[in-house]
Amino acid sequence: MEFSGESVLVTGANRGIGRAIALLLAGYSHKGGQRLKVWINYRNRHEEADALKVEIEKLGGRVALIKFDVTSEEQFVEGIKTIVASDGGLSYLVNNAGIVLDKLAVRMKTEEFRHVLETNLTSVFVGCREALKVMSKQRFGSVVNIASVIAERGNMGQTNYAASKGGMVAMSKSFAYEGALRNVRFNCITPGFIDTDMTALGEDVKESYLKNIPLARLGQPAEVAGAVAFLLSDLSSYITGETLKVNGGLYM
Numbered sequence: 597m598e599f600s601g602e603s604v605l606v607t608g609a610n611r612g613i614g615r616a617i618a619l620l621l622a623g624y625s626h627k628g629g630q631r632l633k634v635w636i637n638y639r640n641r642h643e644e645a646d647a648l649k650v651e652i653e654k655l656g657g658r659v660a661l662i663k664f665d666v667t668s669e670e671q672f673v674e675g676i677k678t679i680v681a682s683d684g685g686l687s688y689l690v691n692n693a694g695i696v697l698d699k700l701a702v703r704m705k706t707e708e709f710r711h712v713l714e715t716n717l718t719s720v721f722v723g724c725r726e727a728l729k730v731m732s733k734q735r736f737g738s739v740v741n742i743a744s745v746i747a748e749r750g751n752m753g754q755t756n757y758a759a760s761k762g763g764m765v766a767m768s769k770s771f772a773y774e775g776a777l778r779n780v781r782f783n784c785i786t787p788g789f790i791d792t793d794m795t796a797l798g799e800d801v802k803e804s805y806l807k808n809i810p811l812a813r814l815g816q817p818a819e820v821a822g823a824v825a826f827l828l829s830d831l832s833s834y835i836t837g838e839t840l841k842v843n844g845g846l847y848m
């Protein structure tokens with residue numbers, strides 16, 4: 597896979613899917629010959645982020661840590677400014693950080709609904725907007741937003757999460773229109789059930805999920821990372837406003 601750009605920011609990259617994305621991207625080179633530089637965002641688990649940095653460095657990758665909470669607009673904006681000041685630009689952004697706060701709607705407080713929207717959707721708006729400013733000037737960039745199969749099919753106990761991820765898919769298409777004029781692409785991935793802390797389920801619950809997955813297993817974080825790499829890379833240069841399912845056939 598070829599990458600015309602040089603640097604990528606992955607939010608929430610200290611563990612789970614974000615970690616796998618950072619690790620995979622760090623192995624690729626951009627057209628200039630050097631490895632892609634990966635900025636690992638984390639909010640407070642410094643040890644995890646630093647361990648990933650060390651792992652990538654051992655593999656010969658270029659990596660830096662950038663600490664901010666995506667729900668803080670000020671911190672997110674500053675984070676991107678720091679990267680641009682260091683590298684002279686930002687080629688790619690992966691909005692991966694996200695949370696769940698599951699409850700049946702009748703028991704969900706409005707504050708719990710808002711909290712998930714703030715974390716999963718408003719932060720992605722801020723990230724996309726700031727990236728678009730930088731990437732428009734460069735006349736180059738690619739952004740991948742990690743949504744969810746729940747955006748496509750909804751789920752019991754996830755009205756807040758479904759709203760945030762469904763909003764992300766629709767918003768990304770609107771960003772795709774605005775970015776297209778400046779050669780900046782925006783795409784989404786909708787993972788199914790991926791084996792991370794977020795889906796630490798009891799065996800009985802897991803069994804019931806597996807019945808509905810044609811590939812009959814949970815996905816691995818690296819399998820989402822592969823799709824992210826494709827959507828960032830030059831291989832997908834004519835793809836924008838798309839939503840790519842990575843769900844083992846759970847929702848077709």
Ligand code: NDP
Binds near residue numbers: 692693743745
């Ligand atoms: P994890 O819970 O394993 O990891 C979530 C990551 O997001 C952590 O690094 C976490 O940081 C970070 N994060 C959360 N809130 C913030 C914040 N305010 N600021 C900065 N970082 C934050 O989840 P996954 O890896 O499973 O999920 C990654 C993404 O993929 C999420 O957007 C999720 O919705 C989506 N997804 C996951 C699926 C799955 O089955 N696992 C399926 C579909 C979509 P910290 O360690 O500090 O908490």
